[in-house]
Amino acid sequence: MNETLILHHYELSPYAEKIRLMLGQTGVPWQSVLSPEQPPRPNVDPLSGGYRRIPIAQIGADVFCDTFVIAEEVARLADAPALDPRNASEDDARIIATAEEKVFFAAIGGVSPVTLIGTMLRNFGVVGTIKFAMDRARLMQGATIEPPTGKRAQETMQSFLETLDAALAQREFLGGTSPNLADFSAFHPLWLYATTSRRPLNARYGNVRSWYERVAAIGHGTREELSPEGAFEAARSADPRPLPGDGAGDARIGVEVSVAPSDYGTVPVEGTLVSLSATRCILKRETEAFGTVHVHFPRRGFSISTAS
Numbered sequence: 001m002n003e004t005l006i007l008h009h010y011e012l013s014p015y016a017e018k019i020r021l022m023l024g025q026t027g028v029p030w031q032s033v034l035s036p037e038q039p040p041r042p043n044v045d046p047l048s049g050g051y052r053r054i055p056i057a058q059i060g061a062d063v064f065c066d067t068f069v070i071a072e073e074v075a076r077l078a079d080a081p082a083l084d085p086r087n088a089s090e091d092d093a094r095i096i097a098t099a100e101e102k103v104f105f106a107a108i109g110g111v112s113p114v115t116l117i118g119t120m121l122r123n124f125g126v127v128g129t130i131k132f133a134m135d136r137a138r139l140m141q142g143a144t145i146e147p148p149t150g151k152r153a154q155e156t157m158q159s160f161l162e163t164l165d166a167a168l169a170q171r172e173f174l175g176g177t178s179p180n181l182a183d184f185s186a187f188h189p190l191w192l193y194a195t196t197s198r199r200p201l202n203a204r205y206g207n208v209r210s211w212y213e214r215v216a217a218i219g220h221g222t223r224e225e226l227s228p229e230g231a232f233e234a235a236r237s238a239d240p241r242p243l244p245g246d247g248a249g250d251a252r253i254g255v256e257v258s259v260a261p262s263d264y265g266t267v268p269v270e271g272t273l274v275s276l277s278a279t280r281c282i283l284k285r286e287t288e289a290f291g292t293v294h295v296h297f298p299r300r301g302f303s304i305s306t307a308s
């Protein structure tokens with residue numbers, strides 16, 4: 001069975017950077033399909049059924065939405081349990097939640113609007129910046145979180161950097177002598193902050209600064225570029241892998257449902273619910289272009305509702 005992991009992503013995506021570094025750390029070879037920075041994403045929408053966020057991973061006719069399930073897949077392929085979110089210790093789970101639920105947004109809101117616009121202009125040009133800003137406003141429509149700005153965002157950044165600096169005083173990585181999931185989850189919002197503010201992290205946090213260099217040096221491993229058509233062919237020529245059989249007793253199995261993130265980017269994906277465990281749900285989508293595709297989502301942070 002061909003288990004090559006295909007990552008649909010864009011270079012500036014922090015969540016994608018988390019996964020790229022995990023692939024670098026584990027040495028799992030991967031194929032890269034570059035996506036536009038904003039929807040529509042013709043390279044991956046037909047596979048996922050319109051999931052709004054990036055990254056998305058794919059192994060044949062199985063499609064993985066959200067870095068929670070993507071990390072589980074990387075951990076499985078690499079036999080690296082320290083990267084599996086289901087194995088995170090309580091302390092690590094706290095760091096991961098703070099980094100991804102709070103610091104990620106503070107990393108944008110904590111940068112002055114002038115600097116932020118300057119960064120966008122450099123990356124996207126004038127028209128691209130307007131389009132990007134309008135798209136990100138749409139992303140937050142109906143969101144259940146309110147990103148902090150200004151002083152509140154800066155305080156969140158500072159408090160996180162302080163916690164991290166203390167945690168890294170005695171060890172090379174949060175995971176000890178080698179990085180675990182908490183390292184990659186803590187890294188990517190800081191990478192976003194450094195990229196957006198176009199400044200290195202504050203020198204006051206020396207432990208964080210040297211850890212940041214160590215994590216960045218891991219790199220992206222064995223990456224090969226693939227065309228969208230190559231990814232489509234991988235889905236077309238494979239059957240979805242056997243289902244884990246979870247949730248057999250649940251009345252919703254076999255029912256048409258829609259699954260959507262509950263925090264932001266709440267665009268639903270519709271399909272037949274075919275598997276439901278404590279941490280993952282799987283939708284079956286019948287497509288003309290690729291045949292049957294299974295789309296995997298985490299349970300945490302996602303809602304399942306009966307399709308209208």
Ligand SMILES: N[C@@H](CCC(=O)N[C@@H](CS)C(=O)NCC(=O)O)C(=O)O
Nearest residue numbers: 013014015038052053054066067068
């Ligand atoms: N919880 C999601 C968050 C993903 C996320 O917010 N990704 C950002 C990019 S790093 C995104 O999708 N932004 C909107 C977009 O790219 O359309 C995950 O772990 O994958």
